[in-house]
Structure formats: structure tokens, C-alpha cells
Amino acid sequence: MSRQLSIFFLILFWGGAALVQAADSHNWDGLKGRLVADGFNREYVDTVFSASSLEYSSSLMARKMRVLLKRRFEPPAKKVAREKEFDERYVGPIMLAGGYSYLREHYELLQNIDKRYGVAPSVLVALLLVETKLGFTLGDVPAFNNLANMAASSDPMIFFDELGYEKLEEKDMVWLKKRTKKKADWAYKELSALLTFSSQNSIVPTEIPGSPYGAFGICQFMPSTAVHYAVDGDGDGRIDLFGRDDALFSMANFLKRHGWNNSLSKEKKLKIIYRYNHSMVYARTIYEVSRQLEKISSTFGPD
Structure with a gap:
């Protein structure tokens, strides 16, 4: 099935559903524009992001960065102890x-x-x-939701209060900003791949249950x-x-x-x-x- 026909199928499928624009849709504008600039059909992107189940939250990215920060500050001996055989x-x-x-x-x-x-x-x-x-x-949450939220959370200052640190040294803040941006770019790549795979196989992307980080x-x-x-x-x-x-x-x-x-x-x-x-x-x-x-x-x- 061609990509154009797949897109038409998905839009037609959603046409009869009661989809409402998410209240915080402004959080998705940059992400949607990036997807369109990368070649995705504007109508397809708008339809996907209009799913009522989609709501912006930075909590998933905050959780991931909190884990990575904790590991960054771990003593080397503790890191070795954590690496069990199986x-x-x-x-x-x-x-x-x-x-x-x-x-x-x-x-x-x-x-x-x-x-x-x-x-x-x-x-x-x-x-x-x-x-x-x-x-x-x-998994209980759509993979699309998790990846979209991570891709839209490239600035750690959005969720810094959730990390559990009053402040960080400058070198650690530099690391955190670079690491968050890298993880957001990774999530965007996976989000793009999810839309591609969904359109190729006539799947509604916002209805695919997945892991917290988008595996399905x-x-x-x-x-x-x-x-x-x-x-x-x-x-x-x-x-x-x-x-x-x-x-x-x-x-x-x-x-x-x-x-x-x-x-x-x-x-x-x-x-x-x-x-x-x-x-x-x-x-x-x-x-x-x-x-x-x-x-x-x-x-x-x-x-």
C-alpha cells in the first residue's frame, strides 16, 4: 500500500471518531512543524496530534533524567555492584x-x-x-504519547523542579542540557519512525500501546x-x-x-x-x- 493511500485510510478511519484538540496543543506546534518539514503530510500530522488521549507532560523525561543524574553521581564501586551476572x-x-x-x-x-x-x-x-x-x-500508555512528550521536552528547565536537586554545579547543568537534548532528539527520531511504520501498515499510531520509552x-x-x-x-x-x-x-x-x-x-x-x-x-x-x-x-x- 502506498504512503498516500495509507494516510488516506488513517484519516478516513479517524473521520468518524470524536477527536478533540488537546487543551495544551501549543506544546505540539514546534514538533508538528518539524515533522511536516521532514516530509510528513500536514493533514496526517494534524489528525494524529488531535487525538483526545494526547496530553503534554514532561514527567517522563524528568524521570529519565533523574535516573541518569543519579547514575552520574554514583560511586564507581556501586556501579560495578549493580552490574550483576544476569x-x-x-x-x-x-x-x-x-x-x-x-x-x-x-x-x-x-x-x-x-x-x-x-x-x-x-x-x-x-x-x-x-x-x-x-x-x-x-504497556498501558500509547507509545506515540510517550515519544511525543519526550521529543517535546528538550529543555531541562521545564522539569528541573521534578529532578530532586535544588541546584547543580555548572558542569552538571551543561551535561544535563546536552543529555536532555540528545534524548529528545532520539525520541523525535523514534516518533518519526513510528509514524512511518504506522502509515505503511494502516495502523492508528495513537492507539499502539507501548513501553515508557516507546517500544511496542x-x-x-x-x-x-x-x-x-x-x-x-x-x-x-x-x-x-x-x-x-x-x-x-x-x-x-x-x-x-x-x-x-x-x-x-x-x-x-x-x-x-x-x-x-x-x-x-x-x-x-x-x-x-x-x-x-x-x-x-x-x-x-x-x-
Whole structure:
């Protein structure tokens, strides 16, 4: 479907809905203008931002900067202590039982994906288990809202009172301003990608539930990741990352295109998993869950 037809479809879809302009719409003017300047259809942008669910708040950016400031001031020893081997919550009997049950239930599909992409079933199930507890935790707030709010909060003085610091040294204020601007620019890039992905797949962007920082679907792809790596796994002509087949195929495609194959060393596998979520604790957790699922499968079988 062409971008123009997708835009027409979305505008037509919204035409019958009772959408009202948000009371604080002035906060979005700069963001909307930037999107239009970057090539998005003005009517499409205005329609998206007229959603009644969209309300400006700087609290999400404040929360992110508060965490980063706390880490900035942490003693080095505490930072090292925080970097545990892997997250033990996901290798307990209940989580592993759920993962193994999912692997058995969808083993034929997972085998087909393995044959096509060279990504073992246990790896995909491990990712799905850690990301969304096999699709059961998807976020409550639209990903669009979270990304728009972060993109519109590039000045830390908007939310400085929420950070918990009466004042900061000049060097820390310089850092905070640069870091906030960088995170806002990142959010804008992801917001643009979300609009692109939505229009390409005839999705209403303001109705996509996501994580606090904009990841969505049972695979928790960031929008830019979805644009580059999501695939139509079930062959219905569109990509739905809340659907099992599309999500699993897309996860495998992501790993494959970053160099994955099942015979790689642990070190190389960890580097590729790190690309999915930039945390070595995360990467080691995925690896360990996958290893445990393989052990269970070798004992009890997949069938």
C-alpha cells in the first residue's frame, strides 16, 4: 500500500471518531512543524496530534533524567555492584515453565523460523519471555504519547523542579542540557519512525500501546527497529508486531541481520543480543534463559 493511500485510510478511519484538540496543543506546534518539514503530510500530522488521549507532560523525561543524574553521581564501586551476572527472576521455575510450555506449543512454527533464519527456538522464546512475559505485558500508555512528550521536552528547565536537586554545579547543568537534548532528539527520531511504520501498515499510531520509552509489540521493537527489521511473518500483507507470527519472524530477522547463527560462541552471541537491548545484564539473561530451555528440552523433548 502506498504512503498516500495509507494516510488516506488513517484519516478516513479517524473521520468518524470524536477527536478533540488537546487543551495544551501549543506544546505540539514546534514538533508538528518539524515533522511536516521532514516530509510528513500536514493533514496526517494534524489528525494524529488531535487525538483526545494526547496530553503534554514532561514527567517522563524528568524521570529519565533523574535516573541518569543519579547514575552520574554514583560511586564507581556501586556501579560495578549493580552490574550483576544476569536477572535471576527469569530463570526461576515458574518463568522457565512458562517458556518451555510456549516452546512446546509453538514448536513447529519456531522450527520453521529456525530453518529460515538460523535462530534456535529457545532464543526467540527467551527474548519473548524477558521482553513481555510471552506477550502478557505490553504497556498501558500509547507509545506515540510517550515519544511525543519526550521529543517535546528538550529543555531541562521545564522539569528541573521534578529532578530532586535544588541546584547543580555548572558542569552538571551543561551535561544535563546536552543529555536532555540528545534524548529528545532520539525520541523525535523514534516518533518519526513510528509514524512511518504506522502509515505503511494502516495502523492508528495513537492507539499502539507501548513501553515508557516507546517500544511496542510482543517483541518490544523500537519504532526505528520495526521500520528496518519487522517482516510479515504470516503473509497477510501487513506487519502486526502484536501478532505471534509477525513478531517471532521479525525477532529472528533482527538477529540474523546482525550476524546471528546458532554455532557462534557465547561471546559473539552476547554481542548480538546486546544490539536488541543495550545492557549486558539483559544479554546474559537472554543467553541463560535460552540455555536453561535447551536443557529442559533435551530432557523432556519438544513434543
